Amino acid sequence: xxxxxxxxxxxxxxxxxxxxxxxxxxxxxxxxxxxxxxxxxxxxxxxxxxxxxxxxxxxxxxxxxxxxxxxxxxxxxxxxxxxxxxxxxxxxxxxxxxxxxxxxxxxxxxxxxxxxxxxxxxxxxxxxxxxxxxxxxxxxxxxxxxxxxxxxxxxxxxxxxxxxxxxxxxxxxxxxxxxxxxxxxxxxxxxxxxxxxxxxxxxxxxxxxxxxxxxxxxxxxxxxxxxxxxxxxxxxxxxxxxxxxxxxxxxxxxxxxxxxxxxxxxxxxxxxxxxxxxxxxxxxxxxxxxxxxxxxxxxxxxxxxxxxxxxxxxxxxxxxxxxxxxxxxxxxxxxxxxxxxxxxxxxxxxxxxxxxxxxxxxxxxxxxxxxxxxxxxxxxxxxxxxxxxxxxxxxxxxxxxxxxxxxxxxxxxxxxxxxxxxxxxxxxxxxxxx
Amino acid sequence: xxxxxxxxxxxxxxxxxxxxxxxxxxxxxxxxxxxxxxxxxxxxxxxxxxxxxxxxxxxxxxxxxxxxxxxxxxxxxxxxxxxxxxxxxxxxxxxxxxxxxxxxxxxxxxxxxxxxxxxxxxxxxxxxxxxxxxxxxxxxxxxxxxxxxxxxxxxxxxxxxxxxxxxxxxxxxxxxxxxxxxxxxxxxxxxxxxxxxxxxxxxxxxxxxxxxxxxxxxxxxxxxxxxxxxxxxxxxxxxxxxxxxxxxxxxxxxxxxxxxxxxxxxxxxxxxxxxxxxxxxxxxxxxxxxxxxxxxxxxxxxxxxxxxxxxxxxxxxxxxxxxxxxxxxxxxxxxxxxxxxxxxxxxxxxxxxxxxxxxxxxxxxxxxxxxxxxxxxxxxxxxxxxxxxxxxxxxxxxxxxxxxxxxxxxxxxxxxxxxxxxxxxxxxxxxxxx
Numbered sequence: 001x002x003x004x005x006x007x008x009x010x011x012x013x014x015x016x017x018x019x020x021x022x023x024x025x026x027x028x029x030x031x032x033x034x035x036x037x038x039x040x041x042x043x044x045x046x047x048x049x050x051x052x053x054x055x056x057x058x059x060x061x062x063x064x065x066x067x068x069x070x071x072x073x074x075x076x077x078x079x080x081x082x083x084x085x086x087x088x089x090x091x092x093x094x095x096x097x098x099x100x101x102x103x104x105x106x107x108x109x110x111x112x113x114x115x116x117x118x119x120x121x122x123x124x125x126x127x128x129x130x131x132x133x134x135x136x137x138x139x140x141x142x143x144x145x146x147x148x149x150x151x152x153x154x155x156x157x158x159x160x161x162x163x164x165x166x167x168x169x170x171x172x173x174x175x176x177x178x179x180x181x182x183x184x185x186x187x188x189x190x191x192x193x194x195x196x197x198x199x200x201x202x203x204x205x206x207x208x209x210x211x212x213x214x215x216x217x218x219x220x221x222x223x224x225x226x227x228x229x230x231x232x233x234x235x236x237x238x239x240x241x242x243x244x245x246x247x248x249x250x251x252x253x254x255x256x257x258x259x260x261x262x263x264x265x266x267x268x269x270x271x272x273x274x275x276x277x278x279x280x281x282x283x284x285x286x287x288x289x290x291x292x293x294x295x296x297x298x299x300x301x302x303x304x305x306x307x308x309x310x311x312x313x314x315x316x317x318x319x320x321x322x323x324x325x326x327x328x329x330x331x332x333x334x335x336x337x338x339x340x341x342x343x344x345x346x347x348x349x350x351x352x353x354x355x356x357x358x359x360x361x362x363x364x365x366x367x368x369x370x371x372x373x374x375x376x377x378x379x380x381x382x383x384x385x386x387x388x389x390x391x392x393x394x395x396x397x398x399x400x401x402x403x404x405x406x407x408x409x410x411x412x413x414x415x416x417x418x419x420x421x422x423x424x425x426x427x428x429x430x431x432x433x434x
Numbered sequence: 435x436x437x438x439x440x441x442x443x444x445x446x447x448x449x450x451x452x453x454x455x456x457x458x459x460x461x462x463x464x465x466x467x468x469x470x471x472x473x474x475x476x477x478x479x480x481x482x483x484x485x486x487x488x489x490x491x492x493x494x495x496x497x498x499x500x501x502x503x504x505x506x507x508x509x510x511x512x513x514x515x516x517x518x519x520x521x522x523x524x525x526x527x528x529x530x531x532x533x534x535x536x537x538x539x540x541x542x543x544x545x546x547x548x549x550x551x552x553x554x555x556x557x558x559x560x561x562x563x564x565x566x567x568x569x570x571x572x573x574x575x576x577x578x579x580x581x582x583x584x585x586x587x588x589x590x591x592x593x594x595x596x597x598x599x600x601x602x603x604x605x606x607x608x609x610x611x612x613x614x615x616x617x618x619x620x621x622x623x624x625x626x627x628x629x630x631x632x633x634x635x636x637x638x639x640x641x642x643x644x645x646x647x648x649x650x651x652x653x654x655x656x657x658x659x660x661x662x663x664x665x666x667x668x669x670x671x672x673x674x675x676x677x678x679x680x681x682x683x684x685x686x687x688x689x690x691x692x693x694x695x696x697x698x699x700x701x702x703x704x705x706x707x708x709x710x711x712x713x714x715x716x717x718x719x720x721x722x723x724x725x726x727x728x729x730x731x732x733x734x735x736x737x738x739x740x741x742x743x744x745x746x747x748x749x750x751x752x753x754x755x756x757x758x759x760x761x762x763x764x765x766x767x768x769x770x771x772x773x774x775x776x777x778x779x780x781x782x783x784x785x786x787x788x789x790x791x792x793x794x795x796x797x798x799x800x801x802x803x804x805x806x807x808x809x810x811x812x813x814x815x816x817x818x819x820x821x822x823x824x825x826x827x828x829x830x831x832x833x834x835x836x837x838x839x840x841x842x843x844x845x846x847x848x849x850x851x852x853x854x855x856x857x858x859x860x861x862x863x864x865x866x867x868x
Contacts, residue, residue, distance in 0.1 A: 091796070127732075129679075130679050130724075130728055131675065131678075131679025131680070131743055131744075132675045132676065132677050132678070132679045132794075133675075134675060134679065134743075134744060135672070135675070136675075185801075199662075200661040200662060200796075201661065201662040201675075201794065204677075204794075204796050204807075208724070208728075208805070211805075212728050219803045220799045220803045220805075221799075221803075222798070222799060223796075223798050223799045223805075224798070225796060225798070227634040227635065228633075228634060228635040238569070241565065241566045241567075241568060241569070241570075241635075242566065243564075243566050243638075244565075244566070245563075245564050245565025245566045245568065246565070290564075290642070294562075294564055294642075294646050298561075298562075309565055309568075310565075310568060360566075360635065360638075362525070362634075362638050362657075362659055363797065363798065364656070364657050364658070364659070364797065365654045365655075365656060365657045367619075369653045369654045369655075371642070371645075371654075371657075373638075
């Protein structure tokens with residue numbers, strides 16, 4: 001958090017401002033006051049979202065990140081929810097836009113921005129709020145928006161909202177990969193919102209109220225709940241285990257890797273202006289064939305993963321953060337098999353890096369009595385082609401492929417953060433368009 | 435917790451005991467040592483599940499109940515997970531038994547008992563454990579078993595396992611209720627296990643390992659995940675909100691209501707011997723018609739519920755725990771409408787009481803774009819006929835019925851707790867049979 005987080009308010013008069021509806025304005029005013037009180041800011045500033053030139057993703061409160069009372073700053077150079085230390089619960093939603101009106105879409109994005117500012121500070125969205133998060137603290141809630149390919153250009157080539165000319169060159173559907181079993185009904189989407197929190201009820205409440213506010217403009221296309229973040233995104237977090245029982249994300253990009261983030265995560269000057277400081281989001285719903293995995297003896301599981309199960313050490317090493325030594329030899333063979341997941345996915349061999357932020361899911365039991373469970377993979381990167389696509393291509397011979405099935409895929413462009421009270425999700429995109 | 439929780443061990447020799455497999459014995463030995471260490475017991479007792487004549491459902495550790503490190507005692511007069519202060523997460527599973535062998539079924543129940551003792555103390559089930567809870571604390575895990583009607587008598591009348599003669603008289607399918615839209619595929623089951631914990635990964639891990647250990651003997655029939663307990667079961671817990679945005683469970687039976695528990699929850703001498711100290715479990719998956727509810731103005735929502743939305747006060751009162759005054763009048767009408775949920779469900783008018791222990795669920799989005807979300811209702815009672823059935827019949831005219839749909843139903847008899855190291859889930863049932 002930058003030291004200037006509590007700048008004096010530019011305006012407290014509550015008067016009308018261009019581009020912000022009365023309703024939106026009321027909501028922004030509300031969050032300014034309550035949010036700052038919650039953050040312990042004692043200045044008289046009321047009626048604004050505080051600007052923030054520093055990293056957006058730092059808890060405003062001095063509480064530990066996983067405290068229910070933790071509050072993550074909504075405004076900032078980058079959207080929160082990307083390098084924010086990963087919270088424990090996810091509610092991800094993809095929407096289809098059902099209006100043809102550019103104005104209605106832009107108005108909704110303004111309304112949503114104000115709602116997200118309130119929600120992330122622990123406030124209800126307004127008098128019509130659905131209420132189930134009343135009395136609950138912010139629980140580290142972040143809400144992160146992304147724009148899908150079809151928002152810019154419909155499948156039939158239509159420029160739906162006059163945005164096609166500003167479609168980023170890297171925002172294209174992912175290529176097919178061997179073994180894909182994608183269901184179009186739970187893939188893609190015009191818009192997405194990633195809600196993460198340490199309390200599932202807080203995340204569910206946030207998404208539900210965006211749905212409520214979006215009636216007539218958007219329709220839910222698909223949703224995914226997740227738990228037990230499967231990748232650390234901060235060096236301060238212990239590495240969690242995925243549903244294969246292995247530590248996951250040991251070598252992930254972390255919030256503390258400033259230069260690497262600029263290189264691999266944040267969109268730079270080589271992309272469209274409105275996306276600078278944003279990122280590309282790739283999601284994949286990866287079902288794990290749990291029952292097949294569970295009968296595989298642990299030494300074979302370890303050979304598939306390339307790490308030990310208990311410690312999470314690279315094979316041939318002892319501790320989780322021991323160096324991944326691909327030259328190490330055991331019994332005349334590479335200690336880390338050449339077809340292991342770690343060998344193929346490691347930045348050294350993939351030649352790139354992505355910021356993973358996935359969650360485990362268990363969505364009940366299929367008709368065959370097998371668990372419908374696995375990893376809802378989320379990755380942020382500066383360019384999907386040199387990020388996820390490159391990593392995934394490198395995994396073509398991954399021994400893990402026999403135990404996973406990709407059933408859903410999506411790619412979104414996530415704009416930079418909202419920087420002041422007049423800003424809103426997508427403003428730069430909409431105002432840079434003809 | 436009773437003061438005699440650390441009795442000297444009867445045996446530490448690891449020798450074979452009747453009715454306990456070598457494998458089960460190993461596991462019980464493991465939990466004895468590790469579990470006691472975790473609980474800070476410094477005596478030399480190894481190789482046993484500690485007996486407990488007092489309430490089973492008291493955290494062994496001095497930590498608050500919702501701490502991740504909290505450990506709930508597995509052994510005791512009653513099963514844990516009934517009056518245990520409700521944890522935040524649920525993984526419920528119903529099984530079909532797929533073997534005809536009474537011996538294999540009994541052996542599995544012994545194996546499961548040993549596994550549950552280990553799991554609830556934060557230990558892996560053994561060397562083949564799936565691993566995803568390694569490094570995670572017990573998180574207040576409880577595992578509660580129940581036996582369904584079809585375990586005793588198959589739908590075609592077959593006495594499958596020689597247990598029909600010991601089927602409790604009250605263990606019968608629930609009668610149909612108006613408005614039921616039950617799906618048989620997610621109703622019923624021969625066995626069930628309710629796993630509750632403050633970490634969803636811990637609950638999922640527990641169920642998954644029972645599934646793994648049950649291969650060839652049982653098959654998963656249906657599962658349900660839940661979050662955000664919707665009823666307090668202890669006076670020390672704040673009343674949570676359900677997905678309708680209202681506080682739920684204000685007038686619930688609580689762990690502190692000793693006499694009422696004996697009267698309404700625990701099976702007494704008027705039922706079969708093996709079930710004494712146990713309870714009957716009723717589950718109902720109740721989908722809430724969220725989108726319809728969300729457009730209902732709050733005053734009308736309050737009239738449906740009979741309570742205020744923000745405070746949770748009975749209508750006509752101010753605070754949540756103000757007396758529910760059914761004689762109060764407002765504008766010439768009863769302050770609490772006669773068709774409100776509170777009026778009809780309240781013990782005063784239902785003439786009975788049940789211990790509710792339900793959880794919210796959000797299982798994604800239906801093909802119509804509507805949320806598949808609601809309440810997974812769980813209730814414990816001494817007799818379903820004078821418990822849930824009586825309450826539900828009284829709700830026939832409930833104004834809330836327009837906003838809910840019951841899609842799944844099940845009833846199970848839950849045996850009393852496991853009291854010593856030779857005991858196992860269902861032992862009294864199996865040993866009392868011909």
